Amino acid sequence: MTQGPVRLDVSVSYALPRTGIPSAVSFRKWVAAALAGRIREADLAIRIVDSKEGRALNRHYRGRDYATNVLSFPAEMAEGVKLPKGVKMPLLGDLVICAPVVAREAKEQKKPLAAHYAHMTVHGALHLLGWDHEDDKEAECMEQLEREILAELGIADPYAED
Numbered sequence: 001m002t003q004g005p006v007r008l009d010v011s012v013s014y015a016l017p018r019t020g021i022p023s024a025v026s027f028r029k030w031v032a033a034a035l036a037g038r039i040r041e042a043d044l045a046i047r048i049v050d051s052k053e054g055r056a057l058n059r060h061y062r063g064r065d066y067a068t069n070v071l072s073f074p075a076e077m078a079e080g081v082k083l084p085k086g087v088k089m090p091l092l093g094d095l096v097i098c099a100p101v102v103a104r105e106a107k108e109q110k111k112p113l114a115a116h117y118a119h120m121t122v123h124g125a126l127h128l129l130g131w132d133h134e135d136d137k138e139a140e141c142m143e144q145l146e147r148e149i150l151a152e153l154g155i156a157d158p159y160a161e162d
Contacts, residue, residue: 007041008032016050021099022117030118033149034125042092044128046121054098069105070120071096072127095124111158115150119158122149 010031012024027046035042049057054067061071074093097120106116123146133139147157 008035009043011045012048013045014048015053016048016099018048020103020113021048022114026114026117027121030121030153031125033153034122035129038129039090039092042090044092044094044125046095046097048097048099051098051100054096054101057096067098067101069098069101070124071098072124074128074130092125093128095121095128097121097124111156115155115158118153118155119146119150122146 008028008031010024010028012027014021031042031044031046051067054071055065057071058068059065061073062068072093072095075091097117102116102120103113105111106113109116123142126142126145131138131142131145133142143159147159150156150158
């Protein structure tokens with residue numbers, strides 16, 4: 001575990017009208033909470049998309065023909081590759097969050113919309129750090145970490161049953 005504040009460069013872009021979608025400041029705060037104590041510095045991008053783009057990306061990269069809530073794309077740099085001007089390491093990767101899916105899930109799960117965005121942002125950031133939920137043990141560990149990070153932000157357990 002690293003100590004001290006995380007040096008973050010988080011770029012947030014909106015591919016649809018921002019009505020009802022949290023501000024870039026909120027997304028940066030949630031990423032910082034997810035990375036605190038786990039990495040010293042990071043550059044990443046978050047893109048908020050509509051269902052059409054979310055579905056196309058999920059189909060192309062994961063072979064699943066539907067829009068999902070969050071996609072994580074860890075940066076993979078080949079040895080010796082020179083970064084473009086203005087891009088700094090460590091380049092952590094990209095998150096794509098599908099606004100209509102997050103809104104629908106929050107409503108179905110009776111959760112505050114901002115809390116669900118926070119959860120999806122934390123979840124995606126942990127994926128960028130290498131966390132996964134491919135088996136029950138990994139899922140349990142990742143979910144517990146998400147609970148702890150969200151609790152520090154004052155957000156209720158996203159996995160709690162009604």
